[in-house]
Amino acid sequence: MKVILRLIAQRIGVSLITLLIVSAVVFFIANLLPGDAAQEMLGQSATPEAVAELREAYGLNDPPPVRYAKWLGGLLTGDAGVSLANDRPVDALIGERLSKSLLLAGFTAVLAVPFAMVLGIVSAMYSGSRIDKAVNIFTLSMVAVPEFLLATILVLIFAVELNWLPSLSYIPRDATAYDYFRAFAMPVVTLCIVLSAQMARLTRAAVVEQLSQPYVEMALLKGATLSRAVLRHALPNAVGPIVNAIALSLSYLLGGVVIVEVIFNYPGVASLMVDAVTNRDMPLLQACAMLFCVGYLILVLIADISAIVANPKLRKGG
């Protein structure tokens, strides 16, 4: 326990540095973008004067470093700023979307992780066998299909032809569990297919590596069945790398799901960030970047913690 607390403590410190880097990087590349919020706002009705006025209003006339400093200062005082595109506070804007994104991510994770692990473990247990090869081909073909194609096919089949599921993921107010199921079925399946393959393959690798360890042979020689040797002996020691792989894959679920959000018209944070880019809405863009980074760091942290919990040596802080 002590170890974990210490880890968390030092991680938070490190994470702050990472976040700083991210914000700087994002701010830098976003400044490469042609045009600015003022122009985007006024579009073609942008007379030079009008643009100038708006720039002043947005404080876009300050040199970039100053703007960055201001933004950072604001953030430190807990103020993420106001969206330039629509004068709402950024945190409110993100808040609405984040809950939705987390919901989608959550459902996907719940489905994808066990699925992937089962695939990985099974193919590890029978590594080299037909099953293994079959799973291998299966997982490969799963990654090999562009997700937008996958999603469209699903829509065509289940929404357009069979009319079982809605083609858009809207959650009606006062939605029942069934509504949720209908709304999420297709996006979740799409994402699962995209993610599972990677996790399954890494799970397999991790377990196979453990299977070559003497203690697994020992378990077999104690009369343990193969499945017992794998599940009770090998798996606990493979947890480290597995959770790491899972963490990396899941980090995709926040920022990576633009396409799914577009196709199913699901209002998540990814498309919000795209919006922020097109509107040159720096405060929003920055906030999103921060968000994704935090999400990533948290996932990695969780991974490391569970690795520690799984490994008594690390647990004791040895």
Next chain:
Amino acid sequence: MRSQLSALPVSGKIGLSLVVFWVVLAIIGPFITPYSASELVAYDVFESFSGKYWLGTDYLGRDVLSRLLDGARFTIFIPLAAAGLACATGTFIALFAAVSHRRTDETISRFMDALISIPSKIFALVMIAAFGSSVPILLTITAISYMPGSFRLARSLAVNVANMDFVTVARTRGESRAYLAVKEILPNIVHPMLADFGLRFVFVVLLLSSLSFLGLGVQPPQADLGSLVRENISGLAEGAPAVIIPAIAIATITIAVNLLIDSLRGGATYSAGSK
């Protein structure tokens, strides 16, 4: 070489032959197109297979086969180059980190974390909006977005190897850091990095097709296979070959590369990762 070939398992041989097939096609493709890839040859769009247009026609009535032959090279060579670049840079930075002092190592790792956490699609969106979409830019973007991943792997491997006696021996000899990294460590992490390269390749292929979905792909009238799928997606309902064939092409390429890499990895007797 020959012996290595025969040593490959069946899956490996299949993979190899497919890879070779595609690479060859990518090279000679543009020269053997039955029609000009950008010419509107047919009035009917989304035609199915026919003697005239073997793979049918696309949404503008262009010959799909010609488009395919012409587009393959983008889906082969950009990812090859990008994945190669990503793995190479990732590996070398990782080696550098592994043999440097803890502080340097830390800083690099933090920076990489930062890079990883920026969604690649959005990164691409920004970069292309800023610099326009050209093959070099696409290459750079994809390479940058997948480099940190390779770095993570390479570093963990390198750190393992760095603690092994033969590296210590070299250190007691007073060898330079560069020598330790390149001559002693690198050869022992090459195999797992190769496997990694295969995965990166797939990722880049898919990222490219995702980009084409967002309208950020290669410049028309050229189109990588992903763009072909995307621009003909409306033909999916009537099951037009224009959308199905490129999709299958992408699938075979990615699967082939991985089958090959997997079988190579299987052949690799020594992996520092497992020590």
Next chain:
Amino acid sequence: MKPEYRFSDSRRAMLKAMGAAGLVTAASGLMVPGHVLAQTPENAQTQTPKYGGRIRVASTSVSTKDTLDPAKASLSTDYMRIYMLYSGLTQFNRELGADLSLAEVLESDDQQTWQITLRQGVTFHNGKSLTPQDVVYSLMRHKDPATTSRVAPIAAQFIDAKVTGPNSLSLTLASPNADLPIILASANFCVVAEGTTDFTRTANGTGPYTLAEFSPGVRTIARKNPDFFKPGRPYLDEIELVGIADESSRVNALLSGDIQMALALNPRSTKRVRRSGNCDVMQTESGLYTNLIMRQDVYPTNNPDFVLAIKYMMNRPLIKRALFRGYATIANDHPVPPSHRYYNADLPQRPYDLDRARYHLKKAGMTGARVPVFASPAAEGSTDMAALLQLAGIETDLKLGINRVPADGYWSNHWMKHPLGFGNINPRASLDELFSLFYKSDAPWNESGWQNPQFDQLLLAARGEGNEQVRKQMYGDMQTLIAEQCGVSIPVFLNIIDGYDKRIKGFYPIPTGGFMGYSFAEHVWLDA
């Protein structure tokens, strides 16, 4: 992001002598209280409208830029939203004319000072009743930079507006403009309550629907406004307005019944929609066009022969057929669609003629030259047009290199900034507005930087000209000038294709945009 949504959407309406609505000519300037049209839309011949029901409507744009402020409205979704929640002094009709809406009388003797009398007993959603002050405020706020109005350039001609009575006001223009009624019909000029400055969450209009929910970039839900000033309107209980950027998703949503109306479909999708049985498409022939811009202030595009060559290299039939599957109207390198009553029919159609193209290229000394052309998804069909032009170039030995740049930032960073590039211009109801915005020498968006004094004189003259025949003649000549000399090539006009569930009744095309120029809300009803 398509300019079709970015441009001020004020439309030109023909002030027809004895127009279908029996209006008095604009010369006499008097308009009788406009009675509402669309009693008999073609897709609902004899049926009497039913009440109730809720529908979901999908537009093409979804962005955090969504706004409730008429002045800021810039995307199709915005226009629909605004027309749901607000109403203007006038509104468009199917003949591209303007009927009166909030205004009861809108008259002028000199087309410069207009007298406006408001309809009685109109109330805002919050119960406040409509006053001239509200209108004055709504008109003049566009001139305030803080409003960041999309129609500021147009509003610039409002010199002064003052209240002249309990429910009347007068509006003075900088110069005569017979098209004011049409200009006022645009969404941006809808009337808001006096003093309203915060539009982030609430919309207090006089429109047929009241705001129930608004989340930018997600959706807008509007409920029936029981106190709507038009008797018996509206019909639906609730409209949910969403944006679906991806066309194929939009079609799929329509076909799977998740939405009942889908704006702006791809011509390639019409077959599927029709085949489905329960859905259909409506075509709106409009003045919307995607054009090739040849800057007149830089080499080589400033060479008139080069310009002509390019115009001859435009394979219009092929573009109409292949790119738009026939859902387009062949254009003649000027922005006036054949359907327009000022259309110059005597002007011979420019053919696809590579020999003449070669001749002019040779004359321009451009044979074998290499020129980059900028296209973008932002300008509908431009990339494919460029591809076709490139092919023609191969024939005529002109090497055109296509630069496809992302839609993002196209309008601020590429449009009009390259010697050879594409633009995409929305239907303008008023030829005067269209010409003054895009072709006058000092036009704010003189795409090709075309300087032609003769054209400018004609334009000014036409503005004050009362006589229809003379006016038509003048506009005819202007079209000729553009077609012959201007540095833009306009191959075709794009038809707007909307998909809808067959149970949706009561609407008809208005050439200014999809779904009745986005103003469907108060007209449609659900036959279920």
Next chain:
Amino acid sequence: MTNHVEVNQLRVDVGPLESPKTIVHDVSFTLKRGEVLALIGESGSGKTTIALSLLGYARPGCRLSSGAVNVGNDNMLALNEKQLADLRGRKVAYVAQSAAAAFNPSRRIMDQVIESALMHGVLNREQAKVKAVDLFKQLALPEPDTIGARYPHEVSGGQLQRLMAAMALICEPELVIFDEPTTALDVTTQVEVLKAFKAAVKAYNTTAVYVSHDLAVVAQMADRILVLQHGKVMENNVTSQILNHAEHTYTRQLLSAVQDSDAFQDNPKHDTVLEVANIEAGYGKILRDGSVEIPVLSDISLKVRQGQTVGIIGESGSGKSTFARVIAGLLPAAKGYMLLNGKELKPAIDERSKAECQHIQMVFQNADTALNPAHKVGDILGRPLTFFHGLTGRARAERVAELLELVKLPADLAHRKCGALSGGQKQRINLARALAAEPTVILCDEVTSALDTVVAAAILDLLEELQQKLNIAIVFISHDISTVKSLCDEVVVLYKGKKVEHASGKAFRAGPYHPYTELLVSSVPTLDPLWLDTKPDGHEQTAVRIAQNDALCRFRNRCSVSIQGQCDSLPPPEHKLPEGKRILCHKDMAL
């Protein structure tokens, strides 16, 4: 009485079915109930493979192709996986070579010990735990009631090995297989473990198969010995016969390798090449007084003379390997100084000149990890040549050939990668690489401990020969006292980082000894089968954290002769004995 175990014409193959390579050739032997059979042979002789076949188990890639393996009335080769699983652990149990690796690091010891009992439903959890604790007691494990609650990494190697035995015995199997169970242990620990095993086997009248390469150990355990080479049976006979009337040449080699060759000739004295004075080194941060947080070595001094061998001896944890690292500069000393050829030698490698690096070369214990598997032998040997002497091309190739010849390896090895080589060959290359630098001092860290007896003996001979030829100084670090005895001109005995004894080779061979040295010497098994039974009990090393600069004798709580009120209160005095022998102890050394 019928045979309990019968192995008949057993053949084991590896590789593809079509072109198999046979690693065990038609081996047959029998065992009566309660007998202990030893399988002895060098690695690759197939002894482990045969042992595993008694569980009907073949390592991945291997196949039990033909023959019969009967345990009781089951033919292990005829049973299917399920039936085998039922027998394994219950009827036939296995004790693996490295307990550290064979215990699952992430599960508590008790769970693993009783697992087979539960799996086979022999006992319920409660009974099993009670039984386990009994076994712990029998096997003389400390804190038998609580040790089960620990994790494998929390107990010492010797204890793990015995816990492994408990794990094997929990179901009271008819047959137990010990696979080199003590190879990884210190001599002093080995004694204890062997005792425990012997007692346990007797107690349960278990039939046992004991796999080892160490004849002396086997002599203590086995009733019969079966000598293997290249998968063939060389000799199979009762222990006494093998020890006294060995017929087969290979058996004789084994025997001769054990008897320590006292044929030692003093090297002529030379001038000092390396001097180490009052070294203190360790880990953690440096404290104000210059000492380190966790000291490993304190106040070590010695001189290394040209052409001579200095032996450093001690158990694991004595800090002997650390000492090598200090000299090599890998772990900079915190205190003290070093002189190389009279000139000061900087503590840290980074501060040392190329020449200084060249003069001190290190030979690592484990050649498998010390040679880069990705490099060709030629490159491994060539690099120092290029690095130190700028040799390239032909010159370099020729020198490499010379070096290979020097270590008695065929020249064509230069083009092979070292992965395929045998342990002995690797160790020779490992040595040759050090020589390539033409150093003045070689640090040999446990160079033989990973090798089979015979091979090890050969390496040692080579080492001596080379020293004669090249006249280099060797620091020979080892836990094997007999080797040190036979090899070294000077011996330093370390205990927990402190020097307890320092003597010339001659004086060392003569004794008397420090009690600790005494213990080490007496712990080395001899070929006398009765040796083990006559050993007094319990001086196994217990992990005691060294208190800061504690000057008292660190061996006192293990010492059989420690004197109350002296050893635990005063620092041990230094006895100077004839021939410059020095011992730090309170015991009166005069007698």
